[in-house]
Amino acid sequence: xxxxxxxxxxxxxxxxxxxxxxxxxxxxxxxxxxxxxxxxxxxxxxxxxxxxxxxxxxxxxxxxxxxxxxxxxxxxxxxxxxxxxxxxxxxxxxxxxxxxxxxxxxxxxxxxxxxxxxxxxxxxxxxxxxxxxxxxxxxxxxxxxxxxxxxxxxxxxxxxxxxxxxxxxxxxxxxxxxxxxxxxxxxxxxxxxxxxxxxxx
Amino acid sequence: xxxxxxxxxxxxxxxxxxxxxxxxxxxxxxxxxxxxxxxxxxxxxxxxxxxxxxxxxxxxxxxxxxxxxxxxxxxxxxxxxxxxxxxxxxxxxxxxxxxxxxxxxxxxxxxxxxxxxxxxxxxxxxxxxxxxxxxxxxxxxxxxxxxxxxxxxxxxxxxxxxxxxxxxxxxxxxxxxxxxxxxxxxxxxxxxxxxxxxxxxxxxxxxxxxxxxxxxxxxxxxxxxxxxxxxxxxxxxxxxxxxxxxxxxxxxxxxxxxxxxxxxxxxxxxxxxxxxxxxxxxxxxxxxxxxxxxxxxxxxxxxxxxxxxxxxxxxxxxxxxxxxxxxxxxxxxxxxxxxxxxxxxxxxxxxxxxxxxxxxxxxxxxxxxxxxxxxxxxxxxxxxxxxxxxxxxxxxxxxxxxxxxxxxxxxxxxxxxxxxxxxxxxxxxxxxxxxxxxxxxxxxxxxxxxxxxxxxxxxxxxxxxxxxxxxxxxxxxxxxxxxxxxxxxxxxxxxxxxxxxxxxxxxxxxxxxxxxxxxxxxxxxxxxxxxxxxxxxxxxxxxxxxxxxxxxxxxxxxxxxxxxxxxxxxxxxxxxxxxxxxxxxxxxxxxxxxxxxxxxxxxxxxxxxxxxxxxxxxxxxxxxxxxxxxxxxxxxxxxxxxxxxxxxxxxxxxxxxxxxxxxxxxxxxxxxxxxxxxxxxxxxxxxxxxxxxxxxxxxxxxxxxxxxxxxxxxxxxxxxxxxxxxxxxxxxxxxxxxxxxxxx
Ligand code: FES
Ligand code: FES
Numbered sequence: 001x002x003x004x005x006x007x008x009x010x011x012x013x014x015x016x017x018x019x020x021x022x023x024x025x026x027x028x029x030x031x032x033x034x035x036x037x038x039x040x041x042x043x044x045x046x047x048x049x050x051x052x053x054x055x056x057x058x059x060x061x062x063x064x065x066x067x068x069x070x071x072x073x074x075x076x077x078x079x080x081x082x083x084x085x086x087x088x089x090x091x092x093x094x095x096x097x098x099x100x101x102x103x104x105x106x107x108x109x110x111x112x113x114x115x116x117x118x119x120x121x122x123x124x125x126x127x128x129x130x131x132x133x134x135x136x137x138x139x140x141x142x143x144x145x146x147x148x149x150x151x152x153x154x155x156x157x158x159x160x161x162x163x164x165x166x167x168x169x170x171x172x173x174x175x176x177x178x179x180x181x182x183x184x185x186x187x188x189x190x191x192x193x194x195x196x197x198x199x200x201x
Numbered sequence: 202x203x204x205x206x207x208x209x210x211x212x213x214x215x216x217x218x219x220x221x222x223x224x225x226x227x228x229x230x231x232x233x234x235x236x237x238x239x240x241x242x243x244x245x246x247x248x249x250x251x252x253x254x255x256x257x258x259x260x261x262x263x264x265x266x267x268x269x270x271x272x273x274x275x276x277x278x279x280x281x282x283x284x285x286x287x288x289x290x291x292x293x294x295x296x297x298x299x300x301x302x303x304x305x306x307x308x309x310x311x312x313x314x315x316x317x318x319x320x321x322x323x324x325x326x327x328x329x330x331x332x333x334x335x336x337x338x339x340x341x342x343x344x345x346x347x348x349x350x351x352x353x354x355x356x357x358x359x360x361x362x363x364x365x366x367x368x369x370x371x372x373x374x375x376x377x378x379x380x381x382x383x384x385x386x387x388x389x390x391x392x393x394x395x396x397x398x399x400x401x402x403x404x405x406x407x408x409x410x411x412x413x414x415x416x417x418x419x420x421x422x423x424x425x426x427x428x429x430x431x432x433x434x435x436x437x438x439x440x441x442x443x444x445x446x447x448x449x450x451x452x453x454x455x456x457x458x459x460x461x462x463x464x465x466x467x468x469x470x471x472x473x474x475x476x477x478x479x480x481x482x483x484x485x486x487x488x489x490x491x492x493x494x495x496x497x498x499x500x501x502x503x504x505x506x507x508x509x510x511x512x513x514x515x516x517x518x519x520x521x522x523x524x525x526x527x528x529x530x531x532x533x534x535x536x537x538x539x540x541x542x543x544x545x546x547x548x549x550x551x552x553x554x555x556x557x558x559x560x561x562x563x564x565x566x567x568x569x570x571x572x573x574x575x576x577x578x579x580x581x582x583x584x585x586x587x588x589x590x591x592x593x594x595x596x597x598x599x600x601x602x603x604x605x606x607x608x609x610x611x612x613x614x615x616x617x618x619x620x621x622x623x624x625x626x627x628x629x630x631x632x633x634x635x636x637x638x639x640x641x642x643x644x645x646x647x648x649x650x651x652x653x654x655x656x657x658x659x660x661x662x663x664x665x666x667x668x669x670x671x672x673x674x675x676x677x678x679x680x681x682x683x684x685x686x687x688x689x690x691x692x693x694x695x696x697x698x699x700x701x702x703x704x705x706x707x708x709x710x711x712x713x714x715x716x717x718x719x720x721x722x723x724x725x726x727x728x729x730x731x732x733x734x735x736x737x738x739x740x741x742x743x744x745x746x747x748x749x750x751x752x753x754x755x756x757x758x759x760x761x762x763x764x765x766x767x768x769x770x771x772x773x774x775x776x777x778x779x780x781x782x783x784x785x786x787x788x789x790x791x792x793x794x795x796x797x798x799x800x801x802x803x804x805x806x807x808x809x810x811x812x813x814x815x816x817x818x819x820x821x822x823x824x825x826x827x828x829x830x831x832x833x834x835x836x837x838x839x840x841x842x843x844x845x846x847x848x849x850x851x852x853x854x855x856x857x858x859x860x861x862x863x864x865x866x867x868x869x870x871x872x873x874x875x876x877x878x879x880x881x882x883x884x885x886x887x888x889x890x891x892x893x894x895x896x897x898x899x900x901x902x903x904x905x906x907x908x909x910x911x912x913x914x915x916x917x918x919x920x921x922x923x924x925x926x927x928x929x930x931x932x933x934x935x936x937x938x939x940x941x942x943x944x945x
Contacts, residue, residue, distance in 0.1 A: 064319040176883040187844060
């Protein structure tokens with residue numbers, strides 16, 4: 001949506017050709033920004049109606065069609081527990097469960113999930129009734145700033161449902177879509193392993 | 202005396218349940234009425250001028266509220282002092298939207314504000330600006346000629362690193378010598394939460410600013426100075442910070458942009474940066490270094506030369522202590538230290554986890570490994586031969602130093618004695634195995650902080666300090682432990698409120714000093730409450746405590762009584778009720794004992810031992826084992842402290858093997874500006890990490906004896922890995938990160 005800001009270009013008044021994007025500036029001088037007339041979007045506020053079941057509650061939204069599931073949850077459903085770390089599917093902070101399968105909610109549009117069952121961190125447990133994973137994350141100090149934590153826990157919940165990871169190496173590997181810049185990986189592993197072991201025991 | 206022993210216990214975080222349920226609210230998440238969304242537009246050129254902003258096209262879109270640029274910004278002061286936050290390194294701070302000048306690539310040039318986030322993002326993408334481009338310089342190696350001496354004083358550290366002895370003569374006559382060029386790359390902090398500020402326009406002339414910051418008061422002061430607002434009209438709130446690592450020490454540009462939009466539009470505005478825009482902020486600067494070491498016949502260091510050239514911006518001379526620590530870590534009489542800065546057309550760098558020694562000690566500790574091979578001494582033994590009992594740079598004794606114990610305990614745990622020093626001598630199947638080690642040192646200090654405490658008649662204590670919300674260090678947990686233990690309460694009776702600029706002052710949260718500084722203030726305020734309680738108790742009729750001095754009274758579990766005589770106990774609640782008091786209050790400021798502290802060098806030390814496995818065919822390096830011994834004074838909470846050090850180790854692994862922001866000098870732009878291309882360690886990159894806290898007592902650093910562990914964990918790690926890679930492969934790499942292309 002905002003690619004102009006992501007790659008410098010030297011084009012003139014229309015979108016530059018790919019070859020021009022990578023070419024070094026031939027000479028310093030005028031830099032004319034490309035226009036986006038090519039997109040032909042003049043009224044970007046048309047909305048579509050989206051029905052989602054979020055943590056068991058049926059909800060209806062009227063959203064610009066390019067609203068991601070992540071932004072729908074955070075900005076329209078008011079569920080800020082799901083975090084945005086990159087918006088590009090590169091960090092896992094936005095992980096939620098769709099019909100029990102973990103996905104990056106920034107990589108799907110809300111309209112694409114019409115009618116689906118969405119579970120966010122708020123749906124997994126509350127402060128007075130924590131899920132096993134949530135409790136294990138506290139016990140093992142599996143976070144620092146806590147920003148990646150909802151995504152880690154949703155991802156680990158998905159991993160439990162998948163039932164494929166048993167060993168430490170398998171858990172490490174299958175939890176590697178969730179970055180933790182605070183570096184709490186050793187403790188995340190310990191927390192998830194405890195719950196995996198308890199479920200398979 | 203209080204008999205509860207909470208300080209030093211591995212208590213789970215008091216804010217844990219909030220974080221694991223998604224209830225922790227970060228700066229960009231506060232829901233305020235009538236919120237508008239701001240989206241930043243960044244410059245595609247590195248140097249030049251904006252010649253035109255085509256705002257009209259975007260303003261025609263229904264729902265777009267405003268486009269702010271230098272053409273229509275609110276009035277801003279033309280005085281550098283107004284933009285100097287507490288950590289400004291001097292020079293002329295960057296002023297967002299001030300004029301048409303472009304000083305660095307991805308500089309913010311406009312803010313588009315719209316009714317919805319989707320619309321603001323769309324409008325920002327289609328906003329056109331024209332530029333007049335000028336030649337830029339972003340290549341440090343080409344700017345040596347423009348280099349100048351780093352002005353360290355400006356940054357709050359001690360002065361330009363002094364040299365000592367006769368380094369040139371000592372080099373000429375040294376028994377063994379090594380010399381090399383080392384490079385530590387540009388790195389970006391990349392906290393998982395991107396920067397965000399939500400400004401609540403309250404309609405009563407007041408702003409509440411929810412900010413991602415490591416300094417509630419720093420943010421407030423900056424906003425007031427830039428927009429000429431009164432302190433009482435600007436409240437800065439920060440409750441949770443999704444990682445910062447130094448990047449939130451200075452106000453970033455989303456702060457003034459959000460405030461400007463709110464003031465101009467008279468409504469609440471939020472500005473959140475994208476991950477790509479995170480690479481337009483400050484960073485750890487590239488450091489090109491040269492190290493020379495020479496020994497005496499007994500293997501001790503005869504001379505040490507460490508020169509560094511670091512990048513900074515054209516407008517601020519940001520300096521960090523790259524070479525200083527080489528003058529501290531080892532005993533050496535002939536030391537030459539030099540730190541130069543060269544200005545580039547880039548944003549100003551900023552502190553990033555252990556700023557200075559992360560780059561500088563990488564070079565020194567790899568050079569020492571080279572010297573170990575040159576002299577034939579074991580790397581630990583080589584270091585012990587130059588063990589420093591004094592800080593040679595400042596010529597002061599250490600307040601305490603248990604680095605020797607770090608070496609011993611971590612080496613024993615690791616099994617270092619089994620090492621065959623011969624490169625390529627150890628294998629695991631087809632993989633080459635290497636063992637390496639290094640060590641590190643960091644500052645410790647206490648800064649002035651305030652604290653307010655209220656004990657209510659139901660026996661509950663609330664402690665208040667305005668330190669920014671938890672950045673992950675577990676401050677609230679440690680503060681609650683200190684408060685509960687000092688006053689003699691169960692942990693569950695204590696609440697810590699933090700993160701508002703109306704609360705008692707705290708220093709910016711950096712340099713690993715928060716626990717020591719705020720903790721000391723909290724300890725002091727709770728001691729005052731104890732005195733008040735005792736005085737009140739002694740005024741009661743038939744008081745069995747009437748004659749008792751403070752040392753004969755025990756405070757425990759919400760009660761006070763004569764030491765060892767539980768039958769004399771009275772609860773705090775009863776004391777208050779008997780006096781018909783709804784609550785007791787106290788407020789203090791705790792200042793460091795500067796005079797005493799200045800006589801000493803107060804430092805935290807570590808020793809790191811690493812095992813790597815290298816695939817000789819495809820060049821992959823895996824860190825299979827890492828043991829770190831840390832001497833950091835008293836450990837207030839081993840659970841959260843260990844986590845801090847583990848995080849530092851993960852950062853060290855990232856620095857060693859993958860992290861680097863790559864500049865394309867043709868555009869003067871960081872090209873790998875995403876988490877797909879700026880690689881961070883993931884779970885599968887991390888194997889066994891072990892932390893040993895070595896016992897160390899220190900009554901100089903602060904009354905708690907705690908030196909802080911936020912920075913030390915990372916130090917030594919990247920050098921130990923580079924040294925292990927040499928041991929595994931025979932390849933000496935002096936440039937980070939150690940990627941396959943360099944190894945093969
Ligand atoms: S926000 Fe979705 S993966 Fe990063
Ligand atoms: S806890 Fe901070 S990013 Fe994981």
